[in-house]
Amino acid sequence: MNDSDDIVKEFLVESHENLDRLDRELITLEKEPNDREVLASIFRTIHTIKGTSGFLAFDKLGAVAHAGESLLGRLRDGQLALDREITSALLATVDAVRQMLAGIEATGVEGERDDSALISRLTRLQKIPEAAAKSEVVVAQETVPEPVSKSAPEAAALPASPGDTSIGDILMRCAGVTPAEILLAVKSQKEGDPRHMGEILVEQGAVRPADVVDALRVQQAARGQSASDSTIRLDVGLLDHLMNLVGELVLVRNQVLQFTNRIEESGLATTIQRLNRITSELQEGVMKTRMQPIGNLWSKLPRTVRDLALGCGKRVRVEMEGEETELDKTLIEAIKDPLTHLVRNSVDHGIERPEVREAAGKDPEGRLALRAFHEGGQVNIEISDDGAGLDQERIRDMAVQKRLISAEAAGRMSDREIVNLVFLPGFSTAETVTSVSGRGVGMDVVKNHIEKIGGTVDLQSKLGQGVMVRMKIPLTLAIIPALIVSSAGERYAVPQVNLLELVGLDGEQARNGIEFIHGAPVYRLRGRLLPLVDLASALQTTAAQAATAKLHGPGVNSERVNIVVLEADGRRFGLVVDEINDTEEIVVKPLNQQLKNISVYAGATIMGDGKVALILDVLGLAQRANIPPDIRERLPDAGVQAVTGAAVKQKLVLFTGGAGARMAVPLQLLRRLENIPGAEVERSGNQWVTQYRGQILPLIHVSQALTGHGVEDQWNLSSGEPSGKDAPGLPNTAMLPVLVLEHDHQSFGLVVAQILDIVESTLEPQSPATRAGVLHCSVIEGRVTELLDVPALLGAGEMCESAAAHAAGS
Amino acid sequence: MSNARQFCTFYLDRLLFGMESQKIQEVVTYRELRPVPLAPAVVSGLMNLRGQVVVALELRRQLELPERSADLTPVCLVVRAAGGTVCLLADEVGNVVEVEDESFEALSETLSARLRSVILGVHKLDLQLMHVLDTDQVCKIEAIGQSS
Numbered sequence: 001m002n003d004s005d006d007i008v009k010e011f012l013v014e015s016h017e018n019l020d021r022l023d024r025e026l027i028t029l030e031k032e033p034n035d036r037e038v039l040a041s042i043f044r045t046i047h048t049i050k051g052t053s054g055f056l057a058f059d060k061l062g063a064v065a066h067a068g069e070s071l072l073g074r075l076r077d078g079q080l081a082l083d084r085e086i087t088s089a090l091l092a093t094v095d096a097v098r099q100m101l102a103g104i105e106a107t108g109v110e111g112e113r114d115d116s117a118l119i120s121r122l123t124r125l126q127k128i129p130e131a132a133a134k135s136e137v138v139v140a141q142e143t144v145p146e147p148v149s150k151s152a153p154e155a156a157a158l159p160a161s162p163g164d165t166s167i168g169d170i171l172m173r174c175a176g177v178t179p180a181e182i183l184l185a186v187k188s189q190k191e192g193d194p195r196h197m198g199e200i201l202v203e204q205g206a207v208r209p210a211d212v213v214d215a216l217r218v219q220q221a222a223r224g225q226s227a228s229d230s231t232i233r234l235d236v237g238l239l240d241h242l243m244n245l246v247g248e249l250v251l252v253r254n255q256v257l258q259f260t261n262r263i264e265e266s267g268l269a270t271t272i273q274r275l276n277r278i279t280s281e282l283q284e285g286v287m288k289t290r291m292q293p294i295g296n297l298w299s300k301l302p303r304t305v306r307d308l309a310l311g312c313g314k315r316v317r318v319e320m321e322g323e324e325t326e327l328d329k330t331l332i333e334a335i336k337d338p339l340t341h342l343v344r345n346s347v348d349h350g351i352e353r354p355e356v357r358e359a360a361g362k363d364p365e366g367r368l369a370l371r372a373f374h375e376g377g378q379v380n381i382e383i384s385d386d387g388a389g390l391d392q393e394r395i396r397d398m399a400v401q402k403r404l405i406s407a408e409a410a411g412r413m414s415d416r417e418i419v420n421l422v423f424l425p426g427f428s429t430a431e432t433v434t435s436v437s438g439r440g441v442g443m444d445v446v447k448n449h450i451e452k453i454g455g456t457v458d459l460q461s462k463l464g465q466g467v468m469v470r471m472k473i474p475l476t477l478a479i480i481p482a483l484i485v486s487s488a489g490e491r492y493a494v495p496q497v498n499l500l501e502l503v504g505l506d507g508e509q510a511r512n513g514i515e516f517i518h519g520a521p522v523y524r525l526r527g528r529l530l531p532l533v534d535l536a537s538a539l540q541t542t543a544a545q546a547a548t549a550k551l552h553g554p555g556v557n558s559e560r561v562n563i564v565v566l567e568a569d570g571r572r573f574g575l576v577v578d579e580i581n582d583t584e585e586i587v588v589k590p591l592n593q594q595l596k597n598i599s600v601y602a603g604a605t606i607m608g609d610g611k612v613a614l615i616l617d618v619l620g621l622a623q624r625a626n627i628p629p630d631i632r633e634r635l636p637d638a639g640v641q642a643v644t645g646a647a648v649k650q651k652l653v654l655f656t657g658g659a660g661a662r663m664a665v666p667l668q669l670l671r672r673l674e675n676i677p678g679a680e681v682e683r684s685g686n687q688w689v690t691q692y693r694g695q696i697l698p699l700i701h702v703s704q705a706l707t708g709h710g711v712e713d714q715w716n717l718s719s720g721e722p723s724g725k726d727a728p729g730l731p732n733t734a735m736l737p738v739l740v741l742e743h744d745h746q747s748f749g750l751v752v753a754q755i756l757d758i759v760e761s762t763l764e765p766q767s768p769a770t771r772a773g774v775l776h777c778s779v780i781e782g783r784v785t786e787l788l789d790v791p792a793l794l795g796a797g798e799m800c801e802s803a804a805a806h807a808a809g810s
Numbered sequence: 811m812s813n814a815r816q817f818c819t820f821y822l823d824r825l826l827f828g829m830e831s832q833k834i835q836e837v838v839t840y841r842e843l844r845p846v847p848l849a850p851a852v853v854s855g856l857m858n859l860r861g862q863v864v865v866a867l868e869l870r871r872q873l874e875l876p877e878r879s880a881d882l883t884p885v886c887l888v889v890r891a892a893g894g895t896v897c898l899l900a901d902e903v904g905n906v907v908e909v910e911d912e913s914f915e916a917l918s919e920t921l922s923a924r925l926r927s928v929i930l931g932v933h934k935l936d937l938q939l940m941h942v943l944d945t946d947q948v949c950k951i952e953a954i955g956q957s958s
Contacts, residue, residue, distance in 0.1 A: 248861030490845065539847035591856075592865040593893045594951040598848050604856055604863040612844035612856040612863055 011052050012105050013233060015097070018045045022094050023303040026087055030306075031317075033082040042090075043072045049097060060110050061100045067122035068093040074126050088310075089121050091303070168197055170215040171207055181206040236329065239289050246279075246286045247587040247606065253279045254608040287479065290330075294372045294381070295323030297332050301343055305368060308347045315354050315365040316347055322372035327379045327475055334453045335381070335473060338446040342383045342469050343368065345442065350387030350467055360464065362386065378455075379475060384468035390461040392418045399427065419461045423447040451569060454480070454497040482586045482605075482615065485564060486579040487535040491613040493586050493605055494564060498618035500572070502580060503563040510561045517779060518767055523563060523574055527761060529779060530565065533625040534576040539600070568619035571627045584608075588615060600624055652787075653739060654756040654780065658703030662756070662785040664778075665739065669790055671747065672740040673755055681736065690749065692740070699738065699749045705793045706773045743790050750793070757781075815911075817933075819904030819940060820887065823875045826904065826938045833945040835888040835895065837903050850952050857897050859888065865951075866897040872948060874925065891949035898948065907940070909933045914942070 022045055025038050032038070050065035068090060074080040096118055103111045168185070171177040185200040198212035253276060260272045302318045309316040351357075351366030358364050363386075371382040392415050399421045400407045410418070421427060425444040443459075450457045455473035474480070474497070482493040503525065505513045514521050514532065521532040563574040586605040595601070599620030607613050651667035680690050681699065688699040738749040759781060767777045775787045817828035843855030843866050854866045866886065870878055878884060884899040916931045928947045933940045 244861045251861070541845075541847050589863040591863065592896065592951075595846065595849060595853070595865060598846070600848060601846075604844070606858050606861060606863065610858055611842065612858050614844065614846065614856075 008056060008104065008108070011056060012101055015049055015052075015101055018049065019094055019098050019101075020299055021045065023091070024299045026090055026094070027302040027306055027318075029082060030084070030087045036076075039072070039076050043069065043076055046072060046093075058100070058104065058110050060113055060115060061097065061104075063119060064093060064096050064100070064115050067119040068097075071122050071126050080126070086125050089118075089125055091306075092118055093122065171198075171201065171211065177201060177206050234289075239286070242286050243290070243587075246283050249279055250283055250587075251606055251608065251610055255610065258608075290328050291326040291475075292329050292332050293324045293326050294332065294379070295320070297336055297339065298323055298370055301340070301370070304340065305343060305347055308344060309351075309366075312348065313353055314347065314351055316351055317365050317367050319367060319369045321370070325372035325374060325379060327473070331379075331453060331473060331475075334449065335455075335471065338449045338457075338471070339381070339383070341442060341446050343370075346383065346385040346387065346467065350385040350389075352388050374475075375472075378472045381471045381473070382468055383471075384466060386466040389463045389465050389467055390419045390422070390459075391463055395419060395421055395427075399424070402427065416460065419459050419467075422459065423457070448569075454495065479585050479587050481583060483564065483583050484581040484607075484613070485535070485562075485575075485577040486581060487539070487577045488541040489578075490541070491581065491607065491611075492535065492577075493584075493613050493615040494566065494575070495602065495615065495618065496583065498566045498568050500565040500567050503565060503574065504580075505561040505563070506559070510559060514561065515779065515782070521576075522779070524779075524782070525565065525574070530563075530572065530574045531625075531627055532563065532574045532576055533621065533627070536578075538621060538625055566618045566622075568622055571619070571622040573622055573625065573627045575621070586613075586615070651758060651760050652780065653758055654785065655702075655737070655739065655752040656754045656756065657706065657752060660753075662780075662783050663702065663752075663788055664780060664785050665741065665750070665788050665790055667758060669741045669743055670739055671742050674738045674740055674749070675735040676738050676749070678734045678736055690738075692749070695747070697740065697747060697749045699751050700793060701751045702788070702793075703753075706771055741790060743794060746794070748794065814908050817907050817909060817940065817942070818887075819907055820885070820900040821902045821904060822869055822873060822900055823878075825875075826935070826940045827869075827873075827900070827943055828907065828909075828933065828940040829887070829889070829943050829945055829948075831906055833889055833891070835890050838886045838888060838897075840883050840886055840899070853951060854899055857886065859895070859897065862895065864888065864895050864897045866899055867949065867951065868899050869948070870899075870901075872898075873928065874922075889945060889949060892946045893949060896949040907935065909935070909940070 022042060025042050025045075029035060029038050029042065046065055046069045050062055050069055053059075053061040053065060071080075071086065071090065075082055075086070080086070096115055100110060100113065103109075103113075168177075168182045172179065172182065181201065181204060182197075185197055185204065185206075188200055189197065198207075198216070201207045202209050202212060256272060257276065260268055298320055305316050305318050308314075346368050347366075351368070352360070352362075354364035357366065367386045369382070369384045371380075371384070373380050396410045396413075396418050399405050399418075400410050404421065404424045404427060405413075413421075422443045423446075427443065447457050450471050450473065453473060455471055457469060457471045459467065459469050461467040481496040483496060483499055485492050485494060503523070505523075514523055516522070517529075521534070522529045523532055524530070562577050562580050564577060564580065565572070565574050567573075584607075586607075588603045589605055591601060591603055600617055601620070602615045602617035605613050605615055652664040653667055653670055653673075654662065654664050657663050674692070676690050676692075682689055682691070684696065688701070689696045690699055691697070736751050737753070737755045738751050739755070740747060740749050742748075761778070761780045773789055773792045775789045777784055777786050779785070816831040818831040818834045819826055819828045821827070838859070841857060843857055845855045846853050846865075852867050852871045854868045857864045857866050868878075868884075870876070878901060882901060884901060885903050887898045887900055887903070889896050889898055913934045914931055915934060917926050917929055919926075921929070928944055930942045930944050933942060
């Protein structure tokens with residue numbers, strides 16, 4: 001690469017930074033048109049671009065920058081007031097410059113472009129309205145003198161702000177030059193005196209040449225302290241390399257430490273201690289180099305918001321707090337898209353039009369607030385607006401309508417759970433699809449992105465008062481806390497973010513604690529079935545067979561079973577490993593590109609002994625093991641409350657039907673438990689009934705309804721006594737246990753063999769129904785239990801009746 | 811193609827192979843590899859190369875040659891390929907040879923299409939034929955991936 005290439009590259013990097021700042025400053029200026037400091041800074045930036053492009057012979061770029069600069073000059077001189085049109089034109093200039101720079105970056109030359117429209121627009125805006133022109137120029141010169149002299153009195157009191165140190169300021173402070181003398185010099189400069197301020201002042205006799213030299217030195221020093229001069233630009237690749245080397249150093253340090261434990265030599269020990277400390281500090285320092293303030297990312301947002309708000313006729317004010325909050329560069333990049341998406345959502349859907357806001361008694365200008373802060377080793381980022389908020393009822397309806405949740409579940413959810421439904425895939429409340437958002441892919445993608453980097457996202461909203469989305473993300477991805485486990489003789493690292501708890505089963509528990517549903521191992525963790533995944537078999541390692549045997553053969557020499565309870569993207573499962581070693585901070589190393597399609601690994605790391613260990617991707621592992629996503633876990637505070645029909649924790653009545661089969665019905669259908677004497681069972685047509693509280697209660701025998709066996713047999717079975725020569729099948733003497741159930745405003749008695757218990761259990765359908773009238777089979781209280789389909793049972797009863805009626809009629 | 815080119819040679823199952831020397835970063839002694847379950851068979855494991863985690867590929871499997879006997883310790887050729895740094899396991903390192911284009915001959919059609927994509931051809935050296943490998947192709951892991 002030759003010199004001029006280097007200069008161009010430098011120019012491009014610098015200009016890109018400057019353009020981002022320009023966006024921000026122009027927005028500020030639009031709000032505070034009289035902020036001269038900002039105006040001066042904008043002017044300087046454009047001027048620099050113009051100057052450098054002239055030097056590098058980028059003529060088109062120079063022409064655009066020149067037109068922009070002239071317009072800015074008018075503004076700076078107070079001849080024009082900034083309005084929305086001018087701001088838009090200036091922003092367009094920034095965009096044009098950005099495009100040209102991108103072109104130069106790609107091809108090295110300016111290429112063919114026509115910016116004459118923009119230039120003429122800028123030129124047109126420079127025209128001062130004739131009437132105002134004259135007087136304004138005069139006013140400008142009298143009341144608004146040059147920035148230098150205006151800031152002069154303050155400069156004496158305050159230290160000059162770095163980068164803004166003018167020689168005039170310094171001379172006033174140090175050499176007793178009066179503001180009037182400076183003004184005079186400025187005036188003669190304006191009138192065309194090409195000389196420097198110092199020279200003019202010396203000529204005027206206001207100052208000695210030596211003082212000017214001193215002042216220049218002070219100026220140099222002051223500028224040296226400014227941020228732009230005390231920083232250097234670095235290639236990220238170099239930092240990554242440094243990071244690797246430090247990681248390596250840490251490993252060597254660890255090895256050395258291990259050796260010294262064996263050697264009794266005090267001098268060595270102290271040296272090692274120092275090596276230890278310095279290495280840690282070095283590691284910390286290098287980590288810090290990768291940290292960037294979140295403000296870098298936010299700086300682009302005001303511009304986005306302005307353009308969006310203008311596009312949909314809204315007024316939005318952006319407020320920021322905690323811009324200096326730092327996080328790892330890779331994370332900044334990872335949250336860029338989700339953050340932009342959320343901000344767009346707020347402007348497009350959240351904040352109302354000014355007239356709507358006024359009607360609602362709000363400030364016509366909407367407020368979008370960004371807040372970032374550190375808390376508990378994580379970075380919290382909040383995006384809130386004071387817009388219309390989310391309509392819980394509508395979300396509830398839509399979620400049900402789109403079959404994302406059952407209506408029954410929706411009815412039980414709290415408002416907070418409801419608003420978080422917007423994170424479900426396929427959910428979008430936008431009634432009209434706009435260019436900005438509302439395509440139905442949105443919040444779930446946001447959630448996905450955030451979870452991918454080990455973060456969480458939560459939403460709160462009050463109708464009419466706005467929405468707040470809070471993201472919690474880790475400080476860095478390069479070093480993560482992880483649990484080290486062993487399986488089949490190899491170590492694996494499990495990211496701590498996915499870890500819920502550790503369960504160890506010993507002795508008897510190890511032999512009998514693991515149960516099977518169609519061969520799939522599960523463990524009952526506090527009453528809930530936790531699907532188990534054996535790491536060795538999931539990874540098909542050579543030791544897999546042995547491990548499977550351990551799980552499958554109850555009581556086969558398994559002294560201890562270690563279960564690591566994990567969760568990712570709402571999938572919860574227990575990972576069975578041979579050994580749980582330790583928690584450690586590990587340095588994440590990327591895997592070769594070609595190995596990335598093995599989704600169960602998130603990367604690799606190097607352990608203290610220099611050996612490589614694989615980092616497990618918990619979500620990938622769950623997917624591989626076919627662990628279904630569990631909707632309850634997607635929602636906060638949903639631990640106790642049931643949400644879906646698919647897997648709910650609910651109260652059940654347990655009983656046995658015929659032949660000892662265990663069955664259950666939901667408690668909410670139950671009205672009473674009764675023991676009805678067999679003698680009180682009467683017959684009405686083909687239907688068994690009993691008189692119950694002044695009504696006729698139809699009776700259905702559970703075994704009969706399920707198997708369709710003859711009525712008489714069933715009654716006999718249930719009573720457990722042979723009815724012999726009694727009236728057909730009527731158990732006169734026995735008491736019949738009856739569940740009085742109500743479904744669809746219709747009561748009926750379900751005759752069972754024995755009522756067992758009322759339990760609260762998670763109903764996870766473990767296997768499909770084997771016969772009609774059964775919803776599915778679950779394991780409740782350690783036994784396979786059929787959950788009855790009450791409406792179907794009723795239907796069966798009716799069918800019996802109608803069949804009977806038919807028979808009677810014929 | 812320039813007239814004289816440098817190749818780094820190595821042996822696999824007594825056959826001589828060569829790769830453009832500029833693509834080879836270094837040759838290191840064999841060290842313990844961390845196996846990668848579920849990865850294609852050609853992946854021998856992961857190696858700690860001065861703090862960098864590098865994937866090691868078994869050249870014998872890549873080139874469909876018989877397995878190396880257990881008592882032979884392979885050498886590791888660290889190669890800069892298109893997909894990142896890769897370590898290739900070979901039996902033994904030869905030396906650096908300079909060859910002329912004239913000695914090159916393309917492969918016959920009798921070889922399988924996959925092998926022909928990996929082996930560009932042979933250079934007829936005085937003592938032996940040198941198989942010329944396509945560095946990027948030989949560092950490719952066949953996308954067998956996840957499927958069990």
